[in-house]
Amino acid sequence: MVLMCKVKTTEDKEEKFELHGKLRQLIVLYFFTITSMDDDLKECPRYDRTIQSFSESDCKIMLEFKKTDLLQFLPLLHLPDECIFDNRTKMAG
Numbered sequence: 001m002v003l004m005c006k007v008k009t010t011e012d013k014e015e016k017f018e019l020h021g022k023l024r025q026l027i028v029l030y031f032f033t034i035t036s037m038d039d040d041l042k043e044c045p046r047y048d049r050t051i052q053s054f055s056e057s058d059c060k061i062m063l064e065f066k067k068t069d070l071l072q073f074l075p076l077l078h079l080p081d082e083c084i085f086d087n088r089t090k091m092a093g
């Protein structure tokens with residue numbers, strides 16, 4: 001806050017440019033700190049989302065298959081008990 005006030009009140013262009021740089025560094029550091037804090041959080045698997053929980057139209061629209069086809073594909077896919085995606089989302093296999 002102090003840096004933002006100083007940027008607003010200073011009239012020296014060189015000092016203002018330098019303060020803008022420091023402010024940018026602080027903002028980047030802040031976002032890095034905030035996002036790195038989430039690394040240890042574990043999300044609960046969504047066991048409520050199964051093929052049975054989707055309607056026939058949802059299956060066709062979102063997954064581009066009929067619900068009956070998905071039920072036939074499931075044993076052929078040999079999915080693990082739990083799938084973890086790149087964004088750390090978990091789902092039952």
